[in-house]
Amino acid sequence: MANVHLITQGCSSNLRESEIMTGLLQNSGYEIVNDENDAEVNVVNICTVKGDTTALREIRRLKKSNPNKKLIVAGCITESIVPKIKQIDENISFVNTHNFGKISAVVENFLNGTILELLDKKYEQKVNLPSVRKNPVVGIVPILNGCNYFCTFCSTKLVKGKLFSYPMYAIRQDVKEHLKAGCREIWVTSNDTGAYMVEQGGKQRLVELLEQILSVPIDFKLRLGMLNPGNTMPILNELIEAYKHPKMFKFLHIPIQSGNNEILKLMNRQYKAEDFIKVVEAFRKEIPEITISTDIIVGFPSETEQQFEDSLNLLKKIKPDVLNLSRYAAREGTIAAKMKQLATNTLKDRSRMMTKIYKEIALSNNKKWVGWQGKILIDEKGKNDSWVGRNYCYKPVVIKGDFKLGDEIQVKITDATSFDLRGEMWN
Numbered sequence: 501m502a503n504v505h506l507i508t509q510g511c512s513s514n515l516r517e518s519e520i521m522t523g524l525l526q527n528s529g530y531e532i533v534n535d536e537n538d539a540e541v542n543v544v545n546i547c548t549v550k551g552d553t554t555a556l557r558e559i560r561r562l563k564k565s566n567p568n569k570k571l572i573v574a575g576c577i578t579e580s581i582v583p584k585i586k587q588i589d590e591n592i593s594f595v596n597t598h599n600f601g602k603i604s605a606v607v608e609n610f611l612n613g614t615i616l617e618l619l620d621k622k623y624e625q626k627v628n629l630p631s632v633r634k635n636p637v638v639g640i641v642p643i644l645n646g647c648n649y650f651c652t653f654c655s656t657k658l659v660k661g662k663l664f665s666y667p668m669y670a671i672r673q674d675v676k677e678h679l680k681a682g683c684r685e686i687w688v689t690s691n692d693t694g695a696y697m698v699e700q701g702g703k704q705r706l707v708e709l710l711e712q713i714l715s716v717p718i719d720f721k722l723r724l725g726m727l728n729p730g731n732t733m734p735i736l737n738e739l740i741e742a743y744k745h746p747k748m749f750k751f752l753h754i755p756i757q758s759g760n761n762e763i764l765k766l767m768n769r770q771y772k773a774e775d776f777i778k779v780v781e782a783f784r785k786e787i788p789e790i791t792i793s794t795d796i797i798v799g800f801p802s803e804t805e806q807q808f809e810d811s812l813n814l815l816k817k818i819k820p821d822v823l824n825l826s827r828y829a830a831r832e833g834t835i836a837a838k839m840k841q842l843a844t845n846t847l848k849d850r851s852r853m854m855t856k857i858y859k860e861i862a863l864s865n866n867k868k869w870v871g872w873q874g875k876i877l878i879d880e881k882g883k884n885d886s887w888v889g890r891n892y893c894y895k896p897v898v899i900k901g902d903f904k905l906g907d908e909i910q911v912k913i914t915d916a917t918s919f920d921l922r923g924e925m926w927n
Contacts, residue, residue, distance in 0.1 A: 505539035510547025516640035523630030528604035580832035627674040639678025648695035652835035694731030730771040751894035755795035759814030760807040793822035799847035801839035866916035
């Protein structure tokens, strides 16, 4: 059988789909190799949420470095990117996020000279499938497909389609399988975890799902993925109580996108900045040390200096531990792409200004952990012979020593940067 190499871009959901494609290909007899030069077929699982540029750059690189190898493009494939990819090479097969379960058939047909384009939308469960984990101690569990929002700047709805939640029993079983295989962390993921089951009668059942997962009688930690403020408000109190469970990482990812209500309305975000602040303050009141992660877009079409200033003021008020900052980039097919765009220099200036303020905030937040003693779970190999572990608030702790993935060790925090904590063994 042929050798296949997979390359993954984007979020944890994309990573999970690559893990599943790897498992399906192995079950079909294909050899998975770590080097693209050793493969007969390269599969690139692309992300287009932030535009086409990164995906197209990677496809061009692969074709230039390995012009005679077969290439399959998988993942979040928009209608607009397909002709751009075909301009690079007409002999490319496509299998989108809705059809990735057919990856073995796509590879087989390609090797036999048949190019397939599986780009239709289907709504199927993406749990309890064969997989090979990228990280043996982290189990990624998707709970739904699609999105309940239709933001004017985002292509997610165009790619993923309507909301489709997976059954609770199937998700719990998927969690159990990950844990039986040795995982110590479970990442519950989706485009908006707060929207779980909204399409099935309007009732949000995320808290009920968390209770089902947390009841699995095995020692592990659970990291909850992104929640939009609009879908968090109706379940706020119940969600905070769920977060108090000892298995929950005290880590909240809740994107604001802008600190100005007029811009939020243009974005069609369906909440106000005050709602976001209410959620964060409510969590911090009950769990003061919780790690807050948020997303902000600078330079959305028509954003004025004062509206940008509102985002800066919100940043200073909330003081998030993690900021995913994006300069606005138009996505083909979205409403915002048709709006009047701001100058590139304006986006760069605002990005630099916000980044500087954020780094100061993050460093101040992290320095508060210096002197802390407690357990961390080693879940990542670091640079320069270091390891990265996570404490109960999902704070990354860099430490050196003779460890392995999955080790739980006692540490003392001795230093901090804007992005992590630095620790040493502590008995």
